[in-house]
Amino acid sequence: MKRKLLSGFIMLFLVSLLNNCAISNQKIIEADILIKSGLVYSGYNNRPEMFDIAICRDIICFVGKDSSSVTAKKIIDAKGLIVTPGFIDPHTHALPELMSKDKNQNLNYLTQGVTTVIIGNDGGGSSNISLLRKQLSSNGIGTNVGLLVGHGFVRKQVMGLTNAEANLKQIKQMKASVAKAMEEGALGFSSGLYYVPGRYANTSEVIELAKVAAKYGGIYESHLRDEGTFNIGYLEALKELITIAKEAKINGHVAHIKALGVDVWGQSKQAIKLIEQARKNGLKITADQYPWQASGTYLRNAVIPSWVMADSNDSFMERLTNQQLLPKILLETKENIRRRGGADALLITGSDNEAWLGNTLQKIASENFLKPEQMVIDMVLQEKIRVASFNMSQEDIDNFMVQDWVVSSSDGTNRHPRKFASFPNKYKQYVERRKLLTLQSFIYKSSAKTAEIFNIKKRGVIKYSNYADINIIDIKNYQPKANFSNWNKLSTGVVYQFINGKMTMSNGTYSGKLAGSVL
Template sequence: MKTLISNAILADGTGTDRRPADVLLDGEVIAVVAGAGSLTASGTGAERTIDATGLVLSPGFIDMHAHSDLQLLVNKDHYAKLSQGVTTELLGQDGLSYAPVDDATLAGVREKIAGWNDNPQDFDWDWRTVGEYLDRLDASENGKRIATNAAYLVPQGTVRALVMGFAEGDPTPEQQERMQDLVRTAMEEGAVGMSSGLTYTPGMYARTEELAGLCRTVGELGGFYAPHHRSYGKGALGAYAEMIGLSRDTGCALHLSHATMNFAENKGRAGELLELIDAALDDGADITLDTYPYLPGATTLAAILPSWSSSGGTEATLTRLADPATLARIRESVEIYGSDGCHGVVAEWHTLEISGVQNPALAGHVGKTIAAIAAESNAEPFNVFVRILQEDRLGTGILQHVGHEENVQAIMVHRTHTGGSDGLLVGAKPHPRAWGTFPRYLGHYSRDLGLLTLEEMVHHLSGRPAKRLKLDRRGSSAKATRPTSSSSIRAPSVTKPPLKPPASQPLASITCSSTGRQRSTAGSHRRPCRPRPAPQPRRTHPSRKYGIA
């Protein structure tokens, strides 16, 4: 079907000035981009016309840090992202997702990240490899395809669990080779790079040398490394430096996940991080990053534990939590010295808010901090922390109130910045970034604060991430894109234009598209996609000076 969007103000994703335009869509393809008023329904054969007078037309937005790995399959409407204008999501984040796996690894991962994605028992987990998972995303179920385009990062923690289990320890040479082979196979099957979660077990057990071997494989295949690095709190700059050094030493491109500077010791220190990144860029490094436009973070309550106490998976962890001597060691780490799971920072119980639980008996805790629950029950916060972990089998989701507005703003305007929601879509009170990241970028930070122009912000959310993903047919609506037999361009979204309207004027949006996927072409030597008949698409696999606001 042909759709004519007339009299729009086009912010085309390149960062250039907006301009009046008519755009003709032919199915999922941008067929014509012309001056406003130059196209008519009769002249183009359009069966549908959208009058976009007073609205801004932009490319669909790309969520560079999405946790929709299950939601795309169990919730085909996926309003959380479509309502924001998101049309492409990067999955497989933080080193933990559902492929590649065997039966035992899948069971362990499902339990481990239940607080991120839930753990449905009646769901058909019918894949084991990355290729099979991507095929499942591609499949139509009950006449419906997944709602957004999807690209996938092979998760380093899952790969480690598949080869070494969930316990601590260094890999043997044979295990290291096996992990690198799994990463290579995953990328040949369609992954665009590799992620790590280096404050989550078992990925955090990897030393730098282990990660370097995996990054070399990723770099050889033209992909990029997207780490959740070892600390966003104590020693954060050193953790960032480790990742930048990995990129330099292995030749693997780097994308820093939810690049923040959190906790009290990092207040006002974003400039130090950006100086570190700029120095690497000036030396020729290939670095991008993503952030979410909120102050709290989100994770699982179990992530606060020291890594040694989580070795071996859920049952081993629960056994330790039931042992008084071991609990004393855990308490010392969490409340006195600062556990590695809590970014080297002593847990502040008033900052840890329950956002979701697996056990319905704990539902009354949602929306309350550990400190508040402890006060209500006249108990010590640490004991409340342990009780909830036990009764919820480590499946509790939390918000962690540790961010700083000046850091968020400084990183947001950097030349490497892209948008990533890091949104967890489950729980009774999920983080608002799951539903609000992209409107908040456009409405609060661009329109209301003027931190970036609308054109610049659209570029951060579309054109720049598309370049990182090597999707040359996405991220820009500057000109028509002719279809091929194997890929298609996602239809755009439309958003309200003014930078500085009255405070009461909302940033509206219109989504007028169906879905389509395009496999990344990150490496020219990658095996080609299996051919599909047209028009069925394939899956997706200047600089402003920063400062402290």
């Protein structure tokens, strides 16, 4: 009996000794930050798990359930909160803020959980990527930023605003600009074929330029030539994008996918079939979407005929005041107003005239005893006016929302709440209230999937050795505060946030750090 007891004690001693040796030999991770007890959504479209996460300098250096091997300068208790990758917004117009001295923190995006923005969309991105990178880096930026080179920009450099097809020499010059931009680090090539001067280009021109971006592994991102019935028609414009992607051998991406205007309501189903068929045929076609029924742009872009805007702003103004051209301009403007749902559907969101701001075109026209199309001419002659156009059906929005190839975006512009609230609004409306998406699907469409589409490496997923772009969110308080009456109110719910390992949000307040980098 004594021998058995002695043997038992010896065995326990040996096991204890082995355990102690294992612990002493376990590698200690000396981290800057340890996030404990949070419900972690990795970014992949899978169920969350309770994990601890450690940050060493700018990377994630530990993800696991047992963080006993981690020592940290600061420990954050994330119990009751969710932990997500930093969100990526693939369609913004944030360059003016990022280049400024007082808004370069990009706070309207940080408070939505967005840690990376892409700029240069709609064909407007500069081809001088190297200079832009230097300017942004020296200025300091609050979010990471990826850059696209724009078709409209390079076309304007070569041809101005001329309403004409490019010749071979001009195409060669534009191709050289795109190649230079891609060599300097552009993520891809964007176009805005609805806008001047992009709409003056034929499909062949765009294909030739997209081929250049394809050689560097870039993406082709496009505001379609027509999202309604303004020129070639919505479905034909979508076919054009698919053709460009096929002929240029490039991944194609539809900017802010929608069916815009009463004439094309219901065509989302046909659009989805076109994209699904292209994907089955081996093309990589994707899209992004903002969660609002109203689009936003300048009034002139929304309803004035494109031929009126050719050449220069002086030419534009001359045509608007040309009495011989006026009947034609009024007739086409009237039809464009109808296409967007009528004058009651056009809300003036940006104007120096207080009597116009916050009112519909119909109300303004009635108060001035004018027809809406004549009121538009009078208004545009006075200033550049922004308008929210309530021109989408909820059914179409829903149909696009649930597609696995559609990701979250804002298309953030002044005077529209989408700039301050798109991501929390998508969560609130489509996850919490309507349950069209799960929380994990929303996060996937806001992080990992977007990183995959735009070939952004080591971001968008909470994973060992990835960059530490992380949100810690109180999901009950993750809410949009902006609306069309108060478009620039910051969203709430992001409690802590890290960009490249630096804390940018602490207890729901901006830390003051400019932690972003140019991708």
